[in-house]
Amino acid sequence: MNSISYHPVEHKLSAFGRKFISSIAFIGTTSTSPHQLPKNIVHSKPDILHAHLIKTQNLERNTHAANSVLYAYGEYSRMENAAKVLEEMPEPNSISWNLMISNYNKALLYQDSWGIFCKMHRLGFEMNLYTYGSVLSACGALTSTLWGEQVYGLVMKNGFFSDGYVRCGMIELFSKCSRFHDALRVFYDYLCDNVVCWNAIISGAVKNREYWVALDIFSRMWGGFLKVNEYTIPSVLNACVSLLELQFGKMVHGAAIKCGLETDVFVGTSIVDLYAKCGFMDEAFRKLMLMPFSNVVSWTAMLNGFVQNGDPISAFQMFAEMRNKGVEINHYTVTCVLAACANPVMTKEAIQIHSWIYKTGFYQDSVVQTSLINLYSKIGEVVLSELVFAEAENRQHLSLWSNMISVLAQNNDSDKAIHLFQRILQEDLKPDKFCCSSVLGVVDCLDLGRQIHSYTLKSGLISNVNVSSSLFTMYSKCGSIEESYIIFELIEDKDNVSWASMISGFVEHGFSDRAVELFREMPVEEIIPDEMTLTAILNACSSLETLKSGKEIHGFILRHGVGELRIVNGAIVNMYTKCGDLLSARSFFDMIPLKDMFSCSSMISGYAQRGYLENTLQLFKQMLINDLYSSSFTISSVLGVIALSNRSRIGIQVHAHCIKLGSQSEASTGSSLVMIYSKCGNIDDCCKAFKEIVAPDLVSWTAMIVSYAQNGKGGDALQVYELMRDSGIKPDSVTFVGVLSACSHAGLVEEGYFFLNSMMKDYGIEPGARHYACMVDLLSRSGRLTEAERFISDMPIKPDALVWGTLLAACKLHDEVELGKLAAKKIMELEPSEVGAYISLSNIWASVGQWDEVLKVRGSMRGTGIAKEPGWSSL
Structure with missing residues (x-):
């Protein structure tokens, strides 16, 4: 094993390693005979023990005594002293080296532990299962599969592969490094009846979200008559909770009862969590009350169950019961009850909890502050969220910053969100993936977006799929679709959100043909399109008016059973109407069991665009009868076809409906009303409809200009044009048709020449x-x-x-x-x-x-x- 070498890498704590360290340390010193020493010496500080052994025994030649000193220094994490003792030992044995590896593990100095192992191997000392188990724990903490594989090679070579604890260390290492299939290979290399190995592979499966694998292994374990313990049941129940597999969970519950494990507090808590997460709150509460010993985790699981099942009042009552019974409350409990109060109907309770948090001292906990920030944002009190953030004393926790940025971004306060991101950098903190994703969602400046892009490259965050997806969405939003596509192609593990966002970006920027090409690449990447992606590609087909491609997508949806989703249904209707196939659109529309606003609006728009007044009005009437909300887009389509048919009486009725909904103030609806009254020659009502628009857009102003021009009021039309310019809205080619028409009706020849030159010179519009x-x-x-x-x-x-x-x-x-x-x-x-x-x-x-x-x-x-x-x- 000459390839074993020492290189420093970042380390993490290993739970299994900590347990294994203790056992090795104890077993490794059994031959040292510390029991022969006086009790006051054995339980004294390592310096006193060291001095005593130097006086009473020849420490340089007594290896057992020196090992006792090693063990003592390790217990107090005095690693420099322990290393010096090992260095001065003339004849250290394997136990000495094992003790040093174990001591370094206990002190969380995993790199030094690996270094000692390498030196032990280089000097040719005999290694046993305690050596391999301990160093594999260190490799697990360092998440170094390279070193772990080298150690396991020695294990296989020296015949220790059958030992359960050694194999358990390797299984845990692979599981921690997201190489669960390798962990399975180690597990199946040598089937044994050591429950620790079985527990390790089940736990690894759960950590890697291989829940069905965990349940399958448990079934084999139970069927093989292996005795499960208090570590097995919680892991398996965790898998059941993740899959919402209540029936399997009940079977595991029965196994716990049969093995006498139901009274264990961790097993009982897992059972409570199972029933709560699966929505059986009465059963969960009964199990909680029957537990002989319950703790804060058990009660918090129950409280969290109420929150997830949408019962905030019961969650609040559960929290009150915890306080009455004197159950310990930790910050996880507090965050759960705050999540329950994150509802506008629970504002009073939220304030009460906030006051209690002040009293009990939880307020300075960063996790609790983060929950308070989220709570106030969800009840619409962003100012209070900002106040909580401002009062935070310890701002070294990035979760505070990222949540505050997220709240500001969700409320479209881009200036504050960007300012907060800049402050993170000024505080010498490193923005994480959540900060970057949130702030990129509100960035609309290409230069700033590129700066954040540079930061993600330097920090390595670019590899995160959420960050990279936010990046290419930012480029798309800022109009740089090519840069957006470059980032998209660099993403290694593209999810459905990435594909849908990129396809939508192409469609929004007029590259629907490229959107279709991109969609055809998805089967090659073995990605099954979801609802968002299918909706985006159907919009692309609508934009291109490619009926053939649209029908192919429709067929794909029918084969894969996605057609039951309402958004996709509406997109299919919209595709057929935009492609001019109203018969297919209506045929599919009639087959939709639950028609929603989007599908009805698409059908109405299709009829309206082709001038089918009766069909449009009939469907619109049916929409109102079914109490479906009619958007301004729908009403605008209806008003448009009424304007073309000069049916002013019906237009007045629809206008009344608009007033009832309050949509007459929206630009699209108001513009259509202006056109209706203009066609009827009622210029006074045109003016009234225009004045009701809160924020007139270009279409609204142009409609008013054209209305005046068509009704022989050229001077008034030109006045409206000047008002439009003063409001900061730039005219387009349609606007100038109205302006020139107004000049024609008013006989303003010189003004006509002026506006014709102005559209070219001032606005770059070719006549x-x-x-x-x-x-x-x-x-x-x-x-x-x-x-x-x-x-x-x-x-x-x-x-x-x-x-x-x-x-x-x-x-x-x-x-x-x-x-x-x-x-x-x-x-x-x-x-x-x-x-x-x-x-x-x-x-x-x-x-x-x-x-x-x-x-x-x-x-x-x-x-x-x-x-x-x-x-x-x-x-």
Whole structure:
């Protein structure tokens, strides 16, 4: 074993190691004959014992006496003295070295323990099961599987692999280092009847969340007639609690009764915890009352059961009963009762508990302060959370900082959260994964986000899936989707939240095609999409309007039984409606047993976007009858289709419903109401609807501008435009269509030129065909037809039929024959089947009495197969 070497690494405490240390120390000194010494010497300090043995015995030659001194110094953790005694021993034996390894373990100096073992091996001393058991405990504390595997190689070579305590140390080491499958391999290498080994593998399975494995091993243990003990039952019951396996738990309970272990306080507490966590509070309480000896852990388990089962009042009463019976209360109990009071209906009790905490001195406990911070945030009193944090004297505990940052982040107070994160660094503390994840959730500045990214790289936190997920979400939110994807690809163990977030990021930033590609990679990574991921990819299909891909996703959902989830159902309906397949959307919608707001809204929106007024109103009415909440998005869709159909009476009824809900103050609803009254020519009601909007957005302002323009109030429209600019909202291309239309209706030619230049110069918006058509209309209405024709010729884009049609209509109004002929000719070239151009040209000739030309135009229509539809009336 020349490969065994000594290298310092970070160490952790091993529970098994501590127990094993004591036993080795005791057994290792049995041959030292300390019982032959006077009692006052045996129980004295190691210095006195050392001095006595130097006087009475030849310590340099008496190895047994020297071992007694080693043991004594180890009991007092005087390791320098013990090391010096070992160094001065001319003939130390294996017991001497075992004692030193054991002493270093007791002093938590695990690296020194490993160093002594390496030296013992190098000098060729014989090693036994106590040597291997003790050094494996040290390896477990150091979480060094490399060293542990080297030691186990020696164990196998020297024939000690059958010893239960040695194998137990190796099992514990692998379990602690998240290598449970290796721990299982060690366990099955040599099956024995040592209960310690069985307990170690069951405990390791529970720690590694392999709960079914733990239950399976227990079943084999019980079936093999091995006697379980007070350490076996709590571990197995812990697995049952994690799986909520009450029936198996009852079987374990029966085994505890059969073995006479039910009276053990730890076993009894585990039984109480089982019934409480599984929701059988009456049975849990009965078991608690039947326990001959109960402690704070038992009562806290009961109290915690009430909290988890949503019964805060009973939890509070249980806490009061603990105080009445004089049961010891620790900070875990206090945190449980604080969790029970973290409910708006328990505000009075929360204040009482807070006062009691002040009296009893628990207030300065960092865990209790953290619970108080969470409590006040959940009842909506963030100011009190900040007060508790400000009063904390010991701020060295990161949990205080991370919870306070989390509370601020959840309440969208980004400035305070970021400031608190900066203070952590100023206090020479190192922000942990919780601090970084929380603050990244509210960062909206790319530079700051990159600085935090650098910190996570330096501190190694980038490897944590929560931190890395928060990082790429931050980049996505800040608009840097490429950097977001780079971070996503670097995550080794991507969970479903990571996949869903990245797919959603692609969709939100207009990269739905990449979202679909990413989704197709999930089966390769052996990841089964969950509800969030499927909802995100269905939104991508909706954005792309790819019906085929959407149907494939729908089929996947049906095969895997995810379709029962309401959010996914709504996303499926939305996908079909966005892809234009209203029949499939309605067919699936009708099959949903419990229709929710999202699925109804998606169906209503689908009907509304395609102008199906009756279907929209029928479904909206059904939604109201079923008392489903109608969001502003739903109401806006309904109002939009009403506006298109000019059904103002129904619009007024929906407006009344909006007032009842209070949604008329929202921008989307208010904008739709403005458009309805505008279509009816009721400009006064337009103004009233607009004034009710609390925070008008761009759509609201534009709707008001267009309403004034369409109703011939161009000057008022331009005033609204100036008010919009003063409010800090930048206009878009649609806004300028309304502005130019207002100029046209008011005959403001120079203002029209000004706004056309302003949209390019001030806002970088390139004019489109509709903007140029508005300018042509403006010039034409003002009688400046020649200038309008020149304007069309100078346009940077090719004039379309809309622009020429606008000029043709003006030519008809002003009896401008030649220019009308040019405009009609251009329209016929662009759209040969456009009957309107022929009719307008025919009417122009007729207005000036050129009937021969009228007949020619009519003949051209017949030659091309175009026919004018006869007029009709419903009266």
